[in-house]
Amino acid sequence: MATDYLWFEGIPLPTSGFNIEDMKRNRDEFVVRDEDVIMVTYPKSGSHWLAEIVSLIYSKGDISWVQSVALWYRTPWIESIHGAESIPKEQGPRMYSSHLPIQLFPKSLFVSKAKVIYLIRNPRDIITSGYHFFKALKTVKNPESFEQYLEWFLQGNVIFGSWFDHIQGWLSMKGKENFLIISYEELQQDTRATVERISQFLGKELSPEEFNSILKNVSFEVMKENKMSNFSLVPEMFMDHTKGKLMRKGISGDWKNHFTVAQSEAFDQIYKEKMGSLPRGLFPWE
Numbered sequence: 574m575a576t577d578y579l580w581f582e583g584i585p586l587p588t589s590g591f592n593i594e595d596m597k598r599n600r601d602e603f604v605v606r607d608e609d610v611i612m613v614t615y616p617k618s619g620s621h622w623l624a625e626i627v628s629l630i631y632s633k634g635d636i637s638w639v640q641s642v643a644l645w646y647r648t649p650w651i652e653s654i655h656g657a658e659s660i661p662k663e664q665g666p667r668m669y670s671s672h673l674p675i676q677l678f679p680k681s682l683f684v685s686k687a688k689v690i691y692l693i694r695n696p697r698d699i700i701t702s703g704y705h706f707f708k709a710l711k712t713v714k715n716p717e718s719f720e721q722y723l724e725w726f727l728q729g730n731v732i733f734g735s736w737f738d739h740i741q742g743w744l745s746m747k748g749k750e751n752f753l754i755i756s757y758e759e760l761q762q763d764t765r766a767t768v769e770r771i772s773q774f775l776g777k778e779l780s781p782e783e784f785n786s787i788l789k790n791v792s793f794e795v796m797k798e799n800k801m802s803n804f805s806l807v808p809e810m811f812m813d814h815t816k817g818k819l820m821r822k823g824i825s826g827d828w829k830n831h832f833t834v835a836q837s838e839a840f841d842q843i844y845k846e847k848m849g850s851l852p853r854g855l856f857p858w859e
């Protein structure tokens with residue numbers, strides 16, 4: 574069990590898989606290309622779901638890639654790549670995932686035309702998902718109770734820092750034509766329409782058959798069985814698979830089974846204070 578984090582510019586990170594020198598170099602020197610696609614999420618927002626969707630959009634619904642290559646090779650975490658290393662591809666864009674807050678992201682993004690998809694989720698469900706997941710992950714501080722995890726979350730004392738800062742930072746890109754915001758909630762309510770929005774944003778035309786294959790293979794049930802995407806390949810030294818799973822429930826609103834009334838009211842108050850400057854109704858959970 575990890576008792577603390579690795580720290581980078583005031584942001585807590587897992588104690589394994591990250592190198593501060595590489596991260597600094599990536600921020601200052603990594604060259605984002607115009608044709609790159611970058612999926613940005615705060616942890617537990619549905620990052621793996623989005624990466625599976627985008628993988629399948631690019632393979633036009635052909636499942637051989639998502640069933641033979643682990644997700645972290647398909648869409649590598651930009652924060653974990655070494656130096657200015659790139660992922661050369663014969664064709665098509667490079668695809669990356671990232672949990673980085675905007676101020677730590679490679680600066681070259683902001684002068685590029687790379688497409689960025691920012692996936693958001695009700696923070697109450699992010700907390701609920703994180704509480705269960707981080708009990709099992711051995712490279713982060715493990716919460717002993719929901720109450721303790723909620724407190725850490727509100728303090729930003731969790732990996733990749735404050736959710737409030739993360740979302741407000743990335744929302745500064747809202748309105749740019751290379752920036753798409755989607756929510757876990759809309760993905761769940763209408764997967765077809767949301768996947769369509771993503772494929773349009775990426776400029777990918779799909780036949781009805783290709784589309785149906787994507788929809789089928791990004792369902793919770795199918796992804797849960799895909800060992801290339803469900804985290805089961807993560808070695809025991811990093812994760813105790815008996816304590817938690819990436820593919821846990823895959824629903825919205827499970828927070829109601831975890832928050833007490835008092836916790837919910839306290840959260841609402843803090844939410845109002847921290848997000849109050851944004852227009853109301855921007856997010857599906859408001």
Ligand code: A3P
Pocket residue numbers: 614615616617618619620621622698701702703705791792793794796819820821822823824827
């Ligand atoms: P729960 O813990 O609430 O079930 P991340 O990939 O950012 O770590 O997010 C993990 C969350 O996304 C988990 O939420 C997981 O179940 C959910 N998720 C992953 N794939 C999904 C899918 N195909 N459909 C619905 N939810 C999915």
